[in-house]
Amino acid sequence: MQYDKSIKAYEKARNVIPGGVDSPVRAFKSVGGTPLFIKKGKGAYLVDVDGNAYVDFVQSWGPLIFGHTNKVIEKAVIKAVKKGLSFGAPTKSETKLAGIICGLYACIDKVRFVSSGTEAVMSAIRLARGFTCKDDIVKFEGCYHGHSDSLLVQAGSGAVTFGNPSSPGVPSDVTKHTLLAKYNDIESVKKCFESSSNIACVIIEPIAGNMGFVPADAAFLEELRSVCDEHGALLIFDEVMSGFRASLKGAQGVYKTVPDLVTFGKVIGGGMPVGAFGGRVEIMDKLSPDGPVYQAGTLSGNPVAMAAGLASLEQILEDEELYVRLEKKAKRLVKGLSEEAQKAGIALQVDSIGSMFGFFFNDAPVKNFEDALRSDTKRFAAFHQGMLQEGFYFACSQFETGFICDAMDDEMIDECLEAAAKVFKEMA
Numbered sequence: 143m144q145y146d147k148s149i150k151a152y153e154k155a156r157n158v159i160p161g162g163v164d165s166p167v168r169a170f171k172s173v174g175g176t177p178l179f180i181k182k183g184k185g186a187y188l189v190d191v192d193g194n195a196y197v198d199f200v201q202s203w204g205p206l207i208f209g210h211t212n213k214v215i216e217k218a219v220i221k222a223v224k225k226g227l228s229f230g231a232p233t234k235s236e237t238k239l240a241g242i243i244c245g246l247y248a249c250i251d252k253v254r255f256v257s258s259g260t261e262a263v264m265s266a267i268r269l270a271r272g273f274t275c276k277d278d279i280v281k282f283e284g285c286y287h288g289h290s291d292s293l294l295v296q297a298g299s300g301a302v303t304f305g306n307p308s309s310p311g312v313p314s315d316v317t318k319h320t321l322l323a324k325y326n327d328i329e330s331v332k333k334c335f336e337s338s339s340n341i342a343c344v345i346i347e348p349i350a351g352n353m354g355f356v357p358a359d360a361a362f363l364e365e366l367r368s369v370c371d372e373h374g375a376l377l378i379f380d381e382v383m384s385g386f387r388a389s390l391k392g393a394q395g396v397y398k399t400v401p402d403l404v405t406f407g408k409v410i411g412g413g414m415p416v417g418a419f420g421g422r423v424e425i426m427d428k429l430s431p432d433g434p435v436y437q438a439g440t441l442s443g444n445p446v447a448m449a450a451g452l453a454s455l456e457q458i459l460e461d462e463e464l465y466v467r468l469e470k471k472a473k474r475l476v477k478g479l480s481e482e483a484q485k486a487g488i489a490l491q492v493d494s495i496g497s498m499f500g501f502f503f504n505d506a507p508v509k510n511f512e513d514a515l516r517s518d519t520k521r522f523a524a525f526h527q528g529m530l531q532e533g534f535y536f537a538c539s540q541f542e543t544g545f546i547c548d549a550m551d552d553e554m555i556d557e558c559l560e561a562a563a564k565v566f567k568e569m570a
């Protein structure tokens with residue numbers, strides 16, 4: 143495949159945009175080569191500016207559960223656009239989308255919309271602090287909750303891809319309130335509570351997708367719930383990625399543990415910039431204007447974004463078999479990857495839940511950030527480049543998650559496995 147036009151576009155972009163990209167991980171830095179500049183998407187495929195087509199296992203990092211150019215979402219967006227792009231006043235579509243989320247998640251009575259996952263989590267943390275009148279928070283090494291100051295500590299995703307999981311520009315006065323625990327390790331959480339009696343909340347990706355794909359152990363989440371209850375701290379599930387992805391009810395359809403607050407993004411916006419956070423009424427009513435905790439947004443609940451989100455969630459609700467199909471395809475992919483890697487003598491750990499999947503070039507199971515960091519990122523880079531040449535677009539970092547969309551069929555997955563077999567052989 144030739145990437146000449148992408149190379150030129152990247153050079154031009156670098157002159158006027160830092161690193162040539164608006165979100166660091168997109169730059170392909172850890173896998174080498176030029177980031178592909180995209181001309182269009184269609185169904186399961188991405189087409190770059192050179193005209194190369196790829197089966198897309200990134201799907202805009204999760205939002206596009208039906209694939210690109212889904213006709214129902216497209217139609218709903220165009221209809222909304224014609225009525226006006228933004229009003230800065232309430233519309234009924236916000237209530238409708240909030241109603242769907244509240245109807246599905248038993249722990250959520252009320253939801254507020256924002257424009258990104260970062261904003262959703264940042265606001266949920268402020269609310270937890272306001273509600274509990276405490277300042278400290280506990281997060282887990284390798285979990286990524288957006289790039290707000292207090293959460294950019296040992297963060298995953300792009301932060302770890304570039305080896306700087308904590309960032310200059312974040313005052314230590316801010317991060318001193320962020321305590322770190324080890325994923326899937328309840329003793330490390332207990333230690334945080336021993337060291338501080340001022341903990342407002344524990345935030346976790348219940349199915350971590352930002353240190354690569356690492357699901358929590360069910361017993362660990364249950365213990366986490368008990369520890370939070372014991373100390374009067376709120377438990378926040380960051381379901382920006384897993385919400386409507388891991389299952390219809392996100393991680394809460396997979397595990398029994400019930401959080402106090404939940405954050406969303408990605409799928410609930412159907413590809414438009416949307417985030418949300420929700421919880422029980424007594425917590426949510428602490429938010430301004432009814433309560434004292436301030437939170438706001440000019441474009442929050444934007445009508446076009448709400449239309450895309452509604453069209454996405456309504457299709458999800460109408461299709462009882464959707465998650466069964468998605469899960470089957472994800473399992474077919476990871477099982478095949480595992481078999482082909484084994485045949486080539488390459489150590490690979492694979493896993494999937496719902497339409498999320500991941501694989502580590504690692505010879506031992508990955509349970510936490512430390513394990514994830516032991517993966518062979520050079521091998522990952524070789525795999526990534528090899529698969530691109532074969533027409534398959536995977537997330538460009540070992541520390542990210544892959545996504546299946548409904549527009550993918552078994553044939554595409556089998557072709558991907560054939561290509562993977564070839565690439566593994568070359569790598570071995």
Ligand code: PMP
Nearest residue numbers: 258259260286287288380382383
């Ligand atoms: N939380 C999680 C779990 C995420 O995966 C992400 C983004 N990948 C965020 C928060 C931040 O969302 P956004 O990029 O929309 O700000």
